[in-house]
Amino acid sequence: MTPASATSALEMRDITVRFGGIVALNGVSLTLGAGSVHALIGPNGAGKTTLVSVLSGERRPNTGTVRMNGTDISTLSALRRARLGLTRTYQLTALFQGLTLRENLLLSLVARDRPALSPADIFRRRDRTRHADEVEDLLDRFALRGKAGEKPAALSHGDRRRLEIAMALATGPEVLLLDEPLAGLSTADAEALVRSIEEGIKGRIPILLIEHDMDAVFYLSDAITVMVNGTVLASGAPEAIRASPEVQAAYLSEEDDF
Numbered sequence: 069m070t071p072a073s074a075t076s077a078l079e080m081r082d083i084t085v086r087f088g089g090i091v092a093l094n095g096v097s098l099t100l101g102a103g104s105v106h107a108l109i110g111p112n113g114a115g116k117t118t119l120v121s122v123l124s125g126e127r128r129p130n131t132g133t134v135r136m137n138g139t140d141i142s143t144l145s146a147l148r149r150a151r152l153g154l155t156r157t158y159q160l161t162a163l164f165q166g167l168t169l170r171e172n173l174l175l176s177l178v179a180r181d182r183p184a185l186s187p188a189d190i191f192r193r194r195d196r197t198r199h200a201d202e203v204e205d206l207l208d209r210f211a212l213r214g215k216a217g218e219k220p221a222a223l224s225h226g227d228r229r230r231l232e233i234a235m236a237l238a239t240g241p242e243v244l245l246l247d248e249p250l251a252g253l254s255t256a257d258a259e260a261l262v263r264s265i266e267e268g269i270k271g272r273i274p275i276l277l278i279e280h281d282m283d284a285v286f287y288l289s290d291a292i293t294v295m296v297n298g299t300v301l302a303s304g305a306p307e308a309i310r311a312s313p314e315v316q317a318a319y320l321s322e323e324d325d326f
């Protein structure tokens with residue numbers, strides 16, 4: 069293990085992915101520091117989605133390695149990686165539609181503490197008192213207290229997005245992959261979610277953030293990696309990325325909201 073891997077939450081080294089003649093990723097390396105928010109940005113087709121699928125274990129790269137907390141996870145399935153705490157938010161199809169938000173969050177916390185239990189057992193053994201403080205804390209951090217007694221179907225688009233991330237956090241992740249969390253949200257909902265990420269996760273759990281909203285990226289991130297055509301163009305602190313002539317020329321100058 070190198071000294072860097074001892075302190076980094078995630079390390080990707082020399083990742084290459086080819087789709088026939090297309091090189092989607094060409095020797096990409098990226099290190100996500102413990103507790104930091106690291107954004108991955110780049111124009112359409114840069115390779116961001118492909119890199120996330122390599123990280124999560126959904127796609128095997130042609131070459132390269134992935135380490136989480138110093139352990140080589142390159143050969144593990146997506147399920148094994150998820151069980152180790154590499155967590156990606158999905159649509160909330162797994163929600164119990166008949167239960168309130170408060171109860172759904174409670175079930176995620178029980179599942180975190182008793183990972184071997186089946187959903188039916190989790191449901192039977194839920195203990196409201198044991199996790200009460202954590203549930204209330206999540207409701208506050210994700211601005212969901214006013215909706216705590218509602219069923220999922222009653223939620224607005226913005227509420228659902230914050231609940232998705234709160235549920236992911238409740239499962240006790242080691243690393244959180246947020247893939248375009250602000251996509252499709254109104255300005256007000258996007259601002260509420262940025263606040264929740266800042267107050268609810270930043271500094272506690274390392275986040276890899278893929279996002280097109282540059283205001284949010286520069287506001288939230290401790291580090292930014294810019295990809296273009298399957299390669300890393302630049303990686304560093306937000307101020308350095310903003311000032312980089314190469315990044316300006318290749319990408320940021322095209323962004324309306326930069």
Ligand SMILES: Nc1ncnc2c1ncn2[C@@H]1O[C@H](COP(=O)(O)OP(=O)(O)OP(=O)(O)O)[C@@H](O)[C@H]1O
Nearest residue numbers: 087090091092110111112113114115116117118119
């Ligand atoms: N399953 C696939 N088969 C063939 N080519 C693919 C496949 N998936 C991605 N590609 C190609 O790989 C390259 C990288 O695509 P990718 O979706 O990772 O980029 P991206 O940065 O996520 O783009 P966007 O911001 O539009 O989501 C593109 O040239 C894309 O056309």
